[in-house]
Amino acid sequence: MANDLIDVRPMTKRIGAEIFGVDLARPLGNRAFGEIHAALMEHQVVFFRDQALTHDAHKALGRVFGDLHIHSGVAGLPDHPEVVAIHADENSKFVAGENWHSDLSCDAEPPMGSILYMHTVPEDGGDTLFASMYAAYDALSPAMKAFLEPLTAVHDGNHVYKALFPDSTRTYPCNAHPVVRTHPVTGRKLLFVNGSYTTRIEQLSRDESAAVLAFLFEHVKNPNFHVRFRWRPHSVAFWDNRCTQHFAVWDYFPQVRSGFRVTVAGDRPR
Ligand code: SIN
Numbered sequence: 001m002a003n004d005l006i007d008v009r010p011m012t013k014r015i016g017a018e019i020f021g022v023d024l025a026r027p028l029g030n031r032a033f034g035e036i037h038a039a040l041m042e043h044q045v046v047f048f049r050d051q052a053l054t055h056d057a058h059k060a061l062g063r064v065f066g067d068l069h070i071h072s073g074v075a076g077l078p079d080h081p082e083v084v085a086i087h088a089d090e091n092s093k094f095v096a097g098e099n100w101h102s103d104l105s106c107d108a109e110p111p112m113g114s115i116l117y118m119h120t121v122p123e124d125g126g127d128t129l130f131a132s133m134y135a136a137y138d139a140l141s142p143a144m145k146a147f148l149e150p151l152t153a154v155h156d157g158n159h160v161y162k163a164l165f166p167d168s169t170r171t172y173p174c175n176a177h178p179v180v181r182t183h184p185v186t187g188r189k190l191l192f193v194n195g196s197y198t199t200r201i202e203q204l205s206r207d208e209s210a211a212v213l214a215f216l217f218e219h220v221k222n223p224n225f226h227v228r229f230r231w232r233p234h235s236v237a238f239w240d241n242r243c244t245q246h247f248a249v250w251d252y253f254p255q256v257r258s259g260f261r262v263t264v265a266g267d268r269p270r
Contacts, residue, residue, distance in 0.1 A: 005031055008039045008046075015132035015244065016227030017043035024048055024236060025057040028064050036238075037065070040113070041185055045130045045239040045246075047229055053117045053236070055080045055260065062115055062262040069111045069263040072104055072173050073161040077260075084261045086116065090254030094164060097248035100131065100220055101196035103241045103263060106157035106173040112266035115238045118259030121231040122252035128229050129247040130239060133190040135225040137180065140191075148191075151179040151204070153213075155197040176202060177269040179216075183243050184267060190243045191216065192269055220245060231257075242266060 007020040017039055022032055039046050053061070059082055062068050068082040074096075077083045088095040104110050116128075137145070157172030179201065181192035193201075195217040201209040229237055239246060241263075 006035045006039075008035075008043070010043060011047075012227045014135045014225060014227075015044050015130060016047070016229070017045075018047045018049070020049070022048065024051045024061050025053055027060065033064050040238060040240055044132055044134070044244045045227065045229075045237060048236040048238075049232060049234070051117065051234050051236045053260075055083050058083060058115065058117055058260060058262050062264050065264045066112055067265040069104075069265040071263065072107055073157055073164075082262055084263070085258075086118070086261050087256075087258045088250065088253070089256045089258075092253070095248055095250045095257075097128075097246060098250055099196045100217070100245045100247045101194045102133075102192075102245050104157070104173075105155040105177065105192070105194055105197045106160070106175060108173065108175045109268050110155075110177075110266050111241045111263040113239060113241050113264045114261055115236060115264070116259060116261045117234075117236045118231050118257065119234055120256055120258040121233055121235075122255035122257055125249065125252035125255075126231055126257045127249050128231070128237060129249065130227050130229065130237075131220055131225045131245045131247075133192065133220075133225075133243045133245060134183075134188050136220050136222070137189050137191040139219075139222070139225070145180070145189075148179045152176045152202045153179050153193050153198050154200045154202060155194075156199045157197060159199070160196055181242070181269045184270070186243075188243070191220070192242075193217070194220070194245050242269070 010017045156174040
C-alpha cells in the first residue's frame with residue numbers, strides 16, 4: 001500500500017518499522033489510522049519518535065484501535081485505570097517484561113496490542129526486543145507444524161503476579177489457548193506460547209509438555225525473528241500483541257527509565 005501521508009521505514013525484513021510524519025497527540029484521521037493500522041499489520045510493531053502524550057491523548061490514541069483493556073495483574077494510575085506506569089530506578093527489585101512474553105496471554109481475551117510511551121530513558125541501554133511469532137512459526141518444519149496444530153496450552157498469570165506481589169491474596173487469570181493461532185486480521189498462522197505465562201500443553205504428559213515448551217521457548221529467542229528498539233525520550237512503541245513477543249532489557253540499573261502503557265482489548269485466540 002502506498003503511504004503518501006505517513007512515512008513507514010521497515011527496520012528488518014521480518015518485523016518492525018519506524019513511522020514518521022504523524023503527531024500521535026492529535027486526533028488521528030481515518031486515513032492516518034488506516035495507514036498506521038496497515039503498517040502495524042505488516043510489521044507487527046511500529047515505533048514513533050518525538051511524541052508528547054498526556055494520559056488523555058494516550059488513551060484517545062488507544063481507543064482509535066479498539067476498547068481499552070484493564071490490566072488483570074497490575075493496577076493502573078488512580079485517575080486513569082487504563083494507564084499502567086512502567087518505571088524503574090535505583091530502588092527497583094524487578095522491571096516489567098524482563099522475560100519473553102506477550103502481554104497478558106493468561107487472559108481469556110488477551111490484548112490486541114499495547115502502546116508504550118517512554119518519557120525518560122537512560123542514556124545507554126534499556127532497549128526492548130520484539131520477536132515475530134509469524135517468523136517463529138514459519139521457520140518450523142512441516143512435521144513440527146502438523147504436530148503443534150491441534151494442541152492447546154495453559155497460560156497462567158498466578159506464578160507471574162504472585163511472585164511480584166507476594167502479600168496479595170488475589171488470584172489471576174488462567175486460560176487455555178491454541179498453540180498455533182490464526183491472526184484475526186491477516187489470516188496468517190503464528191506460534192502462541194511464551195516463557196512467562198505458558199505452563200503446560202494440555203494434550204501431552206507433563207514431561208512431554210515440558211520438553212516441547214522448552215524447545216519452543218528457545219526457538220523464540222532466535223535473533224532471526226527479532227528487532228531491537230533503542231529508545232529515546234518521548235518515543236512510542238505500538239506492538240500487535242497477538243503475533244509478537246517482547247523482552248525489556250534491564251541493563252541500566254540504577255538509572256531511571258519511565259513511561260506509561262495503554263493496552264487495547266483483543267479477542268479469544270483461535
Ligand atoms: C512491557 O512488557 O510492557 C514493558 C516493555 C518495556 O518496558 O520495554
